[in-house]
Amino acid sequence: MTNQELQARVEAISMAAFHQPFRHRAIFNARLKTTGGRFHPADMNLDFNPKLFAAYPSAITDGIIKHELVHYHLYAQHRGYQHRDHDFRQLLAAVGGSRFAPPLPTTGRQYIYVCTQCGRQFVRRRRIDVRRYACGHCRGKLRLQKTVIN
Ligand SMILES: [Zn+2]
Ligand SMILES: [Zn+2]
Structure with missing residues (x-):
């Protein structure tokens, strides 16, 4: 805009x-x-x-x-x-005005993980060890999809 x-x-x-x-x-x-x-x-x-x-x-x-x-x-x-x-x-x-401004989207580095089994995405501020952490929904293996820097 x-x-x-x-x-x-x-x-x-x-x-x-x-x-x-x-x-x-x-x-x-x-x-x-x-x-x-x-x-x-x-x-x-x-x-x-x-x-x-x-x-x-x-x-x-x-x-x-x-x-x-x-x-x-x-x-x-x-x-x-x-x-x-x-x-x-x-x-x-x-x-119908807003009382508070919504929070700003987080800035900094974000890691986007995707579950190789159910396809859900997870956004984390820190890297996680994909050998130790599984998908919270289906226990599938996670894969780092991309790193975003805002
Ligand atoms: Zn005001
Ligand atoms: Zn999953």
């Missing part, structure tokens, strides 16, 4: 869920680490985490966009726009 597509998505969700236009900027900010998005009261713009948007389907990312738009619209209306505020909780629930 590009910045332009993100902007269009935020504007569309704003109209559909809040019946109010989003008149500011929504951009991706690669420096966001654990949060899905951020609302800046100073300039009314929104930032979103590009890694989360790359990793999750729109059903999840739309919830993140709604969450930030709840901050945005409440602030514009001089209502309680912070997480602890009653207005915030009520509007978040009404539009």
